[in-house]
Amino acid sequence: MNIDINVRFTPPVLQNYLEQQKIHISDNTLSADTDLYNYLTVSACNHIFIGCPDLEKVKDEKDAHDLASACNMKIASISKVSKRKIGGFGYIPLYNLNKAGVEITRCLEQYGMDGLMLSGNTMGRFLGDPAFDSIMQQLQEYQATVMLVPALHPNTAQINLQQPEFLVETPCDITRAALNLVLSGTLERYPSINWILAEGGGFLPYISWRVSLANAMAEYSTDIPMGMMNYLRRFYFVTTRSHSSFQIASMQELGGDHHLLYGSGAGDFSLDEIKNQTIALEKTMMEAGLSKTLVGRDNALRLFPAYTRPGQSVQAAPRYQHAPAAVRLRSRLLSPLIKIADKLRH
Numbered sequence: 001m002n003i004d005i006n007v008r009f010t011p012p013v014l015q016n017y018l019e020q021q022k023i024h025i026s027d028n029t030l031s032a033d034t035d036l037y038n039y040l041t042v043s044a045c046n047h048i049f050i051g052c053p054d055l056e057k058v059k060d061e062k063d064a065h066d067l068a069s070a071c072n073m074k075i076a077s078i079s080k081v082s083k084r085k086i087g088g089f090g091y092i093p094l095y096n097l098n099k100a101g102v103e104i105t106r107c108l109e110q111y112g113m114d115g116l117m118l119s120g121n122t123m124g125r126f127l128g129d130p131a132f133d134s135i136m137q138q139l140q141e142y143q144a145t146v147m148l149v150p151a152l153h154p155n156t157a158q159i160n161l162q163q164p165e166f167l168v169e170t171p172c173d174i175t176r177a178a179l180n181l182v183l184s185g186t187l188e189r190y191p192s193i194n195w196i197l198a199e200g201g202g203f204l205p206y207i208s209w210r211v212s213l214a215n216a217m218a219e220y221s222t223d224i225p226m227g228m229m230n231y232l233r234r235f236y237f238v239t240t241r242s243h244s245s246f247q248i249a250s251m252q253e254l255g256g257d258h259h260l261l262y263g264s265g266a267g268d269f270s271l272d273e274i275k276n277q278t279i280a281l282e283k284t285m286m287e288a289g290l291s292k293t294l295v296g297r298d299n300a301l302r303l304f305p306a307y308t309r310p311g312q313s314v315q316a317a318p319r320y321q322h323a324p325a326a327v328r329l330r331s332r333l334l335s336p337l338i339k340i341a342d343k344l345r346h
Contacts, residue, residue, distance in 0.1 A: 001278060001296035002046045003307070006147075006198065006240050006263025007039065009050040011074045014058075014067055023057050030267040033078055036086060039266050043274070046297075047307050048266075049114060050075055051089035053198075056119045056151040061095040068093050069103060076111035084307055087114040089147055094122040094132060101138055108142050114304055115196075116144055119151035120177030128180035133189075140190040143319065145303055147196040147238075150174050166241070174202030179211060182231045185223030191320040194303060196261065197235050200242025205250035208232050225323040229254075234320055236303070238263035239295070243281035248288055258317075261303075262296045 010018075010029045018025050030036055030050075040048055052071040058064040068091050075088040090107030092100050107113045116139070118127060125131060127148065139146060150170035161168075178197055181187055187195075197204065204211075212228040214220045224231055237251045240263040251260055262281075264274045282292055291298075301308050302317040 001043075001262045001264075001292070003262065003297050003300040004043060004045045004048040004264050004266065005196070005261045005300055006238050006265055007036070007048045007050045008054070008265065008267030009036065009052055009071075009075065010054050010267065011052070011071055013070050013074070014052060014054060017063070017067060018054065018057060025054060026268045028266075028268060028270050036078065039271075040085060042271060043264065043266070046309075047085060047087060047300075049087040049089060049300075049304075050078070051117045051147065051149075052091045053117060053119075053149040055091045055093065056149065058093075059123075061093075064093040064095055065099045065103070069106075072103065072107055072111065072113070076107070076113060079111075079113070087304065087307065089113065089115045089117045091117040092135075094118065094135065097132070097134055100135055104135070104138055104142070104144075108144065114306075115146060115194075117147045117149050119149055120173040121151050121153055124154045126180045127177045128182075128184035128186045130184070136186055136190045136193070139193045143192040143194075145194040145196065147198060148174060148177055149198045150202075171199060171202035174199060175204045175207070178202070178204050178235060182228065183214060183220050183223060187231045187234060187320075188223060188225065188323060191234075191322055194317060195235050196238060196303075198238050198263070199240050200247055200251055201235060201237045201254075204232070204235070205237065205247075205254045208250075208254045225327050233259070235259065236261055236299075239281055240265040243277050243284055245284050245287065248281075248284045248290070252288060252290065257290060257294055258299055258302065260290070260295045261299050 010025060010031050012031055015025060015029060015031050030039060036050060055068050055071060058067055072090040079086050079088040090113045092103055094100050107116060120127060150173040152165060152169055153173060156169050174197055178201060215228050233255055235255060236259045237255055238261050266274055285292060285295060298314050301314040305316055308314055
């Protein structure tokens with residue numbers, strides 16, 4: 001694999017904070033510049049993209065924004081001196097939207113970062129909530145690429161399941177947030193944002209037909225005028241923790257060959273675990289007729305063409321548009337009929 005889209009970086013300022021707060025972090029944490037270069041060498045990747053999803057664990061508003069600024073600055077510095085060996089996603093907390101807007105501008109304009117990271121929910125409020133529309137408008141104007149990473153819902157502790165969080169809770173968060181982005185009409189209103197879903201998109205690829213039933217629900221008809229599957233197929237899916245045959249088949253069926261991106265999860269997994277998972281992924285891709293070059297390099301280059309080398313030719317990722325006026329009009333005209341059908345069905 002030539003490009004690793006998902007390397008977890010936890011710089012010392014964040015690591016120290018989490019340790020002081022007695023918040024668990026991975027034993028495989030990558031926290032120094034040398035850790036990243038060592039991983040580059042061991043993995044034989046040409047490029048890696050780093051971000052700080054552990055910032056999701058910081059629940060104090062001021063600390064979250066201050067630490068995000070410090071971590072984003074560090075990532076930008078590493079990326080700059082790496083001469084495009086290391087790309088970066090700036091993490092944006094959404095506690096204070098004014099501060100979030102400033103940090104977005106700083107990351108994309110001043111630092112020239114490749115993309116941003118947003119958590120699926122902020123204190124229980126999921127992406128797609130109207131409260132975040134100003135942020136979505138800003139991302140639309142930048143035509144930003146955003147990786148949606150999981151955050152535990154505040155009610156998780158009340159469920160009282162004695163299970164590791166990554167088994168079910170983090171995929172749930174990704175699924176809920178991604179689905180809310182569609183059903184709220186956010187993808188239709190802000191079509192120029194490229195969305196990458198961490199960890200294979202949670203359960204979304206598997207339940208895509210089920211959620212497409214929203215097409216027949218009156219309350220969503222004007223928010224998804226192009227049809228549910230059209231919007232779901234706009235998402236990109238990272239292969240982290242998603243290398244089995246049934247996971248790959250679901251992602252491939254939903255997004256097509258061009259929407260799968262290789263991500264190791266380095267910084268969360270050990271090198272041995274990454275090696276074993278990558279071998280399993282490559283075997284699954286071969287059985288599915290998926291090109292290793294496509295998933296391991298070309299699809300990432302479609303999103304980040306600045307990393308294309310001389311002689312490489314890759315078609316740029318599509319930029320989606322608002323639904324045509326005729327389609328929106330049809331959706332509005334059909335809405336009363338869908339409501340009548342709903343009443344008759346019930």
